Amino acid sequence: MAMLFRVAGRHYGLLSSKQVSSPIMSKLVPMASVKALTTKPPKTIQEVAQGEMLDFWKKNETLKRPISPHLTIWRSQLPMTLSFFHRFTGVAMICATYVFSWVMLASPVDYQWYITFLKDLHIDGYAVGPSFLFLAKFIIALPFCYHCINGVRHLAWDLGKGFDLPTLYRTGYFVSVLSILVALYLASLSFKAPE
């Protein structure tokens, strides 16, 4: 296998035409190199590879071969799920910011009205307001906390740390638990207007 690569490497560009001049040297150099002097330069290995890739796509599209199932059959695992949520929370936060801004622009009342409405909400005589507000705050805080803390994990990867599988799982569990706890704490904070 290694020999094959050596030969391929030799053919594709290591040849030096200058050595072929002496009759002794020409006996040592393989015949193919002498022919290469007179014909056009051989394709680079990249061109060969790219040609093969194009042939691959053309052939498979012509034959209309099916593509094997992927998302539908894949068993989710923790690192993959966490990576998905990192992207999902990032996109969700951006969308929420946009939607909130547009709703507020279109709304006839200011956001204080909505907060007071939620706070004083009663269903069947029960004051569900405070719990609703807590839930709303938790739902807003969780994506932010998760994305931030997992972001630290991403930065560690950029430094080359934490790539082995046990560390990946340990940091993964740690990040998920920590983000839930921090989100719960943030949601429980209540703003007290200064006296």
Added chain:
Amino acid sequence: MASSRSLMKSLHQNYALIPFIQARFCQTAAAPALHPKLKKFSIYRYDPDKPNKKPALQEYEVDLNDCGPMVLDALIKIKNEQDPTLTFRRSCREGICGSCSMNINGANTLACICKIDEGSKATKIYPLPHMYVIKDLVPDMNNFYAQYRFIEPYLKKKDENEAEIGTKPYFQSPEDRAKLDGLYECILCACCSTSCPSYWWNSDKYLGPAVLMQAYRWMVDSRDDFQHERLEKMRGAYAAYKCHTIMNCTRVCPKGLNPGWAIGEIKRMLQGYGEYKAEQAV
């Protein structure tokens, strides 16, 4: 003397009789009637001779008492005894050639080293994900091989005389050789690349974890002189940077290697490389 000799002679003539008796009685005594331990396998089937028929799962039942412990043993048993049209790649049966890579119970592995799960649920067997299927469990690997060829996976030396090749060894210190550990053992089974969602969506431009790890293997080989050119190929949005550290690759590698880490190292080598190149040009 004569009697013992005649005794020996009669025993010698009947010499096959005693072992025969032993074997016959042992045979009937030692075979316990084992209840067949049946295990279901749901296997993806696609027939290129019937292209209009959609690919579907086909169920087979195998008696595990009469079968080897690995999924490949079951596949071969099914092919031998139940359905000779079942098609799959296989060769070494010991986890070193990389032919039998497929998706078993939702994760990519080599069938020859994947133990059959003896639980009651059917084992689901699919080809490698998001690959063009030639037939049944056989995917078209040519794109993968072309990408491997693209990174030039062989030793390249600068200023080398054609006649000098093979005359002297290229020395390497033990420390430099140790850098290749965990990289050279790749068997190119494609389990990692086909487990990567980024490779699923961009297999035309993104090189994939297997190929990138081999690119890194040649970059850190101290005997190779083309490190800068190899690194140059990694620049751009697609070649290496389509890796979003999803880390499915490390999770599924049947040889226990870490392609995700190798890609992280490539990205670290690329950090600041743009400015370095600009400085060199000036």
